[in-house]
Amino acid sequence: MNISFTINGQPAQVDVPEDTPMLWVIRDVLNLQGTKFGCGKAACGACTIHVDGDAVRSCAFSAKFADGKDITTIEGLSSDGKLHPVQQAWVDEVVPQCGYCQPGFIMATAAMLDKIPNPTDEDIDDNIVNVCRCATYYRMRKAIHKAAEISNENI
Amino acid sequence: MTKNKFPLLFALLIGIVLVASAYSLETATRDEAMSEEVSEAFDKMMLVIAHKRCVNCHPSGDRPRQGEDSHIHLFNVQRGKEGHGKFGLKCKTCHQQENNLKAGVPGAPHWHLAPRSMAWEGLSRVEIARSMINPENNGDRSLKEIEKHLTEDELVLWAFNPGVDQEGNPREKPPVSEEDFIAAVKTWMDAGAPIPEE
Numbered sequence: 001m002n003i004s005f006t007i008n009g010q011p012a013q014v015d016v017p018e019d020t021p022m023l024w025v026i027r028d029v030l031n032l033q034g035t036k037f038g039c040g041k042a043a044c045g046a047c048t049i050h051v052d053g054d055a056v057r058s059c060a061f062s063a064k065f066a067d068g069k070d071i072t073t074i075e076g077l078s079s080d081g082k083l084h085p086v087q088q089a090w091v092d093e094v095v096p097q098c099g100y101c102q103p104g105f106i107m108a109t110a111a112m113l114d115k116i117p118n119p120t121d122e123d124i125d126d127n128i129v130n131v132c133r134c135a136t137y138y139r140m141r142k143a144i145h146k147a148a149e150i151s152n153e154n155i
Numbered sequence: 156m157t158k159n160k161f162p163l164l165f166a167l168l169i170g171i172v173l174v175a176s177a178y179s180l181e182t183a184t185r186d187e188a189m190s191e192e193v194s195e196a197f198d199k200m201m202l203v204i205a206h207k208r209c210v211n212c213h214p215s216g217d218r219p220r221q222g223e224d225s226h227i228h229l230f231n232v233q234r235g236k237e238g239h240g241k242f243g244l245k246c247k248t249c250h251q252q253e254n255n256l257k258a259g260v261p262g263a264p265h266w267h268l269a270p271r272s273m274a275w276e277g278l279s280r281v282e283i284a285r286s287m288i289n290p291e292n293n294g295d296r297s298l299k300e301i302e303k304h305l306t307e308d309e310l311v312l313w314a315f316n317p318g319v320d321q322e323g324n325p326r327e328k329p330p331v332s333e334e335d336f337i338a339a340v341k342t343w344m345d346a347g348a349p350i351p352e353e
Contacts, residue, residue: 021257041321042249042260043230057249060258065251112243127243129230 005066007032008076018064022056023047025063026073034074034103038131045130048104048111049073055111074103077110085154086110089147097134105130109144118148193349196342201280203329203336204287204305208314212268213275219268220276222320223327238268254318261326263313270294281353288348302344306337 001018004011007030014029021040026032026049035058038046042060049058050072051065077084083091086109096102105128112119112127119127124144132140203209211220217234218227233241240246250266269275272292275283286292288301296304305311315333317326329336343349 019255019257041258042255043321048248054245055243055248057258057260060249060255060260061251062253062255108243115242123241126231126233126241129232129244 001064003063003067005069005071007071008073014063016063018062020063021059022049022061022063022066022071023058025066026058026071032073032075036100036103038101038104043131044101044104045108046101046104048107048130050107050111053111053114055108072107074107077106084110085150086113086143086147088150089143093139093143093146095136095139095143097132097136101130101132101134105132105140109140109147113144113148113151117151119144193343193346194351196339196346197284197349197351199331199335199339200305200343201284202331203314205275205280205283206314206329208317208326208329209311210275213273214268215274215276217271234268234271238270240267254313254316256319259319259321259323261313261318264309266310279353281350284348284350288350298344298348301348302340305340 002013002015003018003025004013006012007026012030014025016025016029023035023037026035027037035049036046037059038044040059042057045057047058048055049061050056051061051069053070078087084106086106090096090102090106108128108130112123116123116127121141124141128140128144207220207223207225211222211225214220219232219234220226221228230244232244232246235241235245240248246266246268249260251260251262252264253262254260255262272294273286275286278286288298290296293301312333314329315336317328319325331339
């Protein structure tokens with residue numbers, strides 16, 4: 001099936017079986033390997049991308065549903081050579097340990113901050129449910145609050 | 156001459172009584188049959204509506220249920236303002252327009268939770284039926300609109316095609332076929348949606 005969409009601001013067209021997980025289109029066809037495979041069951045969130053601005057688990061998102069959509073991966077989150085506030089906060093708070101799950105967390109956080117610019121701890125608990133085996137949750141919570149501060153300073 | 160009329164009138168009277176009795180008997184039998192048919196339709200319909208495939212997304216609280224044991228949905232999934240999840244964790248973060256057989260994630264158009272007023276969890280089938288036809292609970296829908304919702308809505312009918320779980324095992328379907336469910340709903344609605352006392 002021919003599928004056309006925008007990815008990180010660029011038009012893309014792929015010819016893949018319609019039920020191919022978007023994760024594999026992104027990683028193997030488009031060679032954007034920042035998006036990670038974790039559980040393959042939409043549970044851990046390592047594969048989180050944005051589809052029309054919403055956080056989506058790309059392992060459970062069939063390619064056919066990407067047709068005509070605007071997709072953003074971790075590679076397209078920053079713009080103009082400047083880190084996205086969430087990425088900057090992640091650096092500032094030295095969040096990653098092994099780092100494998102972090103792109104998914106960063107994408108989920110960016111999607112949340114877009115809708116909730118000043119999240120409370122409760123908002124974070126309710127919206128960011130990805131899994132980190134290194135248990136960097138404490139640092140991530142600090143970084144999410146920091147990202148909100150950076151975003152608000154940039155306005 | 157007068158004496159001869161008596162048996163004739165008597166026979167006429169007997170005839171009238173017999174015809175009336177037969178008519179009355181037939182009517183009673185037909186009513187009884189109709190009532191039984193509607194009662195069976197109600198039973199059949201409620202086997203589906205009270206099934207976990209439906210009730211899991213008609214929770215009494217703000218968190219959906221999932222699975223054959225109707226456990227609270229993992230990952231702290233919440234109702235959100237419109238029943239579509241929280242801003243950063245919407246239903247569509249994981250659930251798409253159709254079942255994903257590779258990931259074992261169920262899906263159907265407009266996947267979301269029923270509003271709080273349509274909570275069925277913990278109710279008996281009679282209580283569910285009363286709630287379902289009560290405009291105060293059902294979003295001010297008429298019986299015709301409820302019938303349409305039950306028989307045509309793709310999210311409702313997903314119950315008959317629930318896909319596979321994360322281990323690839325088929326999810327349990329309601330114990331009534333889609334065709335029989337739709338017929339039962341129509342029979343019940345055509346009868347004015349009577350609810351038995353239980």
